[in-house]
Amino acid sequence: MVRTDTFKRGVHPHDSKELTAGNPTQNAPLPKRVVIPLSQHIGAPAKAEVSIGDEVKKYQLIGSAPGFVSAPVHASISGKVVAISDFLHPSGRMVQSVVIESDEKDEGIALIDTPDFMALSADEIKALIRDAGIVGLGGAAFPTNVKLSPPKEKTIDVVILNGAECEPYLTADHRLMVEQPKSIVNGLKLIMKAVGVTNGYIGIEKNKPDAIEAMKKASEGEAGIEVRPLTVKYPQGAEKMLIKAITGREVPGKGGLPMDVGAVVQNVGTALAVYEAVRFGKPLIERIVTVTGRGVKEPKNLMVRIGTLVSEIIKDCGGLAEGAVKVISGGPMMGFAQWNLDVPVIKGTSGILVQSEDEFISTDEYSACIRCGRCIDVCPMGLNPSMISILSEKGRFEETKDYNLFDCFECGSCAFVCPSKRPMVQFVRLAKSQTKPG
Numbered sequence: 047m048v049r050t051d052t053f054k055r056g057v058h059p060h061d062s063k064e065l066t067a068g069n070p071t072q073n074a075p076l077p078k079r080v081v082i083p084l085s086q087h088i089g090a091p092a093k094a095e096v097s098i099g100d101e102v103k104k105y106q107l108i109g110s111a112p113g114f115v116s117a118p119v120h121a122s123i124s125g126k127v128v129a130i131s132d133f134l135h136p137s138g139r140m141v142q143s144v145v146i147e148s149d150e151k152d153e154g155i156a157l158i159d160t161p162d163f164m165a166l167s168a169d170e171i172k173a174l175i176r177d178a179g180i181v182g183l184g185g186a187a188f189p190t191n192v193k194l195s196p197p198k199e200k201t202i203d204v205v206i207l208n209g210a211e212c213e214p215y216l217t218a219d220h221r222l223m224v225e226q227p228k229s230i231v232n233g234l235k236l237i238m239k240a241v242g243v244t245n246g247y248i249g250i251e252k253n254k255p256d257a258i259e260a261m262k263k264a265s266e267g268e269a270g271i272e273v274r275p276l277t278v279k280y281p282q283g284a285e286k287m288l289i290k291a292i293t294g295r296e297v298p299g300k301g302g303l304p305m306d307v308g309a310v311v312q313n314v315g316t317a318l319a320v321y322e323a324v325r326f327g328k329p330l331i332e333r334i335v336t337v338t339g340r341g342v343k344e345p346k347n348l349m350v351r352i353g354t355l356v357s358e359i360i361k362d363c364g365g366l367a368e369g370a371v372k373v374i375s376g377g378p379m380m381g382f383a384q385w386n387l388d389v390p391v392i393k394g395t396s397g398i399l400v401q402s403e404d405e406f407i408s409t410d411e412y413s414a415c416i417r418c419g420r421c422i423d424v425c426p427m428g429l430n431p432s433m434i435s436i437l438s439e440k441g442r443f444e445e446t447k448d449y450n451l452f453d454c455f456e457c458g459s460c461a462f463v464c465p466s467k468r469p470m471v472q473f474v475r476l477a478k479s480q481t482k483p484g
């Protein structure tokens with residue numbers, strides 16, 4: 047029997063990955079207009095470096111990073127800046143954004159190629175990653191160079207690439223691993239050099255045998271790099287679960303971080319972006335997005351310029367199918383429902399899921415907790431989601447902290463199994479918004 051690694055608890059939702067898993071990545075058509083938010087990452091928003099009326103080229107810096115935890119943003123098309131104003135963001139907030147109208151030339155500024163990229167120092171690699179505006183592409187969008195610069199007292203001895211892609215429906219990382227495995231391995235090598243470690247793992251759920259094979263082949267002969275097949279279980283791709291599955295180490299509760307157990311975790315898409323930034327000097331101006339669900343006519347994996355509107359992407363996929371009821375930015379477990387499709391694809395957009403009536407489970411008429419304990423059985427963090435939801439529902443937000451509210455990373459496993467259809471993640475988010483960690 048082939049050994050696979052995993053963690054305790056979790057759930058097994060039907061993954062529906064067959065809709066796009068075999069679809070090679072296509073380039074989305076060049077957008078006529080992009081809306082590029084100056085905040086697409088955790089941390090301080092970027093500061094606009096262009097004015098209305100400016101002509102810009104592809105790759106040009108349009109927003110600089112004002113602080114350490116921040117990331118610059120770049121033009122994803124060439125054209126004219128026609129607005130700098132607040133626009134709707136997939137998170138539901140209004141965010142200052144730069145709107146560029148295409149000149150349809152797609153002209154870029156010259157980039158600097160570094161064929162001998164592995165000869166660069168750790169500091170040079172981190173500087174190139176920072177200047178390219180790279181953030182975690184798995185969804186959390188944390189500035190990558192910050193994650194690669196832990197405080198001196200933390201010793202990092204392992205880098206893990208997250209190729210688990212455990213969210214149902216999403217296949218973007220799967221396609222990248224099949225299509226660009228060598229570039230991903232080069233990205234991993236650069237990340238390992240940036241943090242000074244010699245051990246690197248690539249964790250992939252075993253329902254992607256072609257990706258496992260491609261990554262194994264691409265890492266053949268690379269010292270210290272190992273591909274680890276993982277059990278198919280949600281949320282296998284969550285950082286803490288991945289670290290536990292691969293190294294056996296447990297990230298401590300109450301705000302513990304991967305660096306506390308010597309680990310840095312990066313998504314495979316981030317590794318690709320790191321390679322492209324360091325080798326070719328390419329800023330992060332595009333990303334792969336899985337457009338899927340039975341509510342869209344032609345599910346696809348698309349390479350999309352940052353700032354392209356979701357409405358345009360859905361049009362590129364044949365439009366909405368009859369019976370489409372809900373559009374989610376991201377996957378069904380951790381994504382954000384969208385009420386307006388004129389929101390842009392941002393650096394953290396891994397998927398656009400359009401659910402049909404059959405796929406959609408309404409929590410509009412949820413009922414009281416029947417204390418069945420199922421949510422407790424599945425919570426990968428060992429929390430008591432039922433108590434958190436009950437206290438939050440009653441407005442007793444401070445008391446939710448006695449149940450380690452801030453250890454919840456909103457995976458949605460508890461909501462998935464709840465027979466009362468309680469909107470657990472919404473209760474968690476509500477409590478988090480009304481209290482402070484600590």
Ligand code: SF4
Pocket residue numbers: 424425426427428429430431453454455456457458459460461470471474
């Ligand atoms: S309480 Fe949080 S971490 Fe636990 S299952 Fe629910 S959403 Fe996931």
Ligand code: SF4
Pocket residue numbers: 414415416417418419420421422431432435460463464465466467468
């Ligand atoms: S699964 Fe739902 S009904 Fe059961 S204990 Fe948890 S919150 Fe209550």
